[in-house]
Amino acid sequence: MRLLNATHALLLRYVxxxxxxxxxxxxxxxxxxxxxxxRFGTFEPGTDFVAWATTVAFYExxxxxxxxxxxxxxxxxxxxxxxxxxxxxxxxxxxxRMEALxxxxxxxxxxxxxxxETIYAQGMDVSExxxxxxxxxxxxxxxxxxxxxxxxxxxxxxxxxAAS
Numbered sequence: 001m002r003l004l005n006a007t008h009a010l011l012l013r014y015v016x017x018x019x020x021x022x023x024x025x026x027x028x029x030x031x032x033x034x035x036x037x038x039r040f041g042t043f044e045p046g047t048d049f050v051a052w053a054t055t056v057a058f059y060e061x062x063x064x065x066x067x068x069x070x071x072x073x074x075x076x077x078x079x080x081x082x083x084x085x086x087x088x089x090x091x092x093x094x095x096x097r098m099e100a101l102x103x104x105x106x107x108x109x110x111x112x113x114x115x116x117e118t119i120y121a122q123g124m125d126v127s128e129x130x131x132x133x134x135x136x137x138x139x140x141x142x143x144x145x146x147x148x149x150x151x152x153x154x155x156x157x158x159x160x161x162a163a164s
Contacts, residue, residue: 004036013098014054018061022121024068028071032060096162097155104154112147119144 008029013033016025034054036043043052105116108149118124130137 004033004053007050007053009099009102010050011053011057011125015057015061018058019064021123022117024064028064029057030059031064032057035060097159099149100162101159103158104151108147108150112143115140115143116147122135 011032012025014030015020015029019025030055036053039056043049083123099163108116113131118129124163126140127137130140132141
């Protein structure tokens with residue numbers, strides 16, 4: 001339980017990189033966590049828990065995509081495994097940066113945070129967001145550019161502070 005809790009955020013980022021929707025990723029990770037809990041006896045203490053957990057999560061992602069048919073692209077198993085392995089490596093390498101980004105996103109004002117979550121986590125199209133808000137799409141793009149710059153600066157400050 002301690003290992004699973006300690007790696008939850010990392011595993012969620014890994015699954016999100018494969019399914020691209022936060023809500024789906026949370027559902028997949030929940031199912032993967034149940035599988036990990038049931039199969040914990042197959043994990044060998046002293047070995048790489050993250051590697052084991054991302055393997056379990058990978059197969060849950062594949063099952064999710066098969067059952068829901070939500071994968072926009074259909075890759076053969078070998079390519080999917082290669083992509084998943086690269087994502088696992090990237091998630092491990094970017095973990096401190098992602099943690100900094102999460103802190104910075106949390107510091108956004110509620111309207112900015114909602115816009116970021118709507119576009120990037122829920123995957124809603126900018127034109128749809130603009131239509132719902134009664135604004136021009138360019139206005140939304142301008143807001144996103146401003147937010148991205150602010151987030152990039154915040155992340156750079158946090159990373160520099162952590163390095164010193």
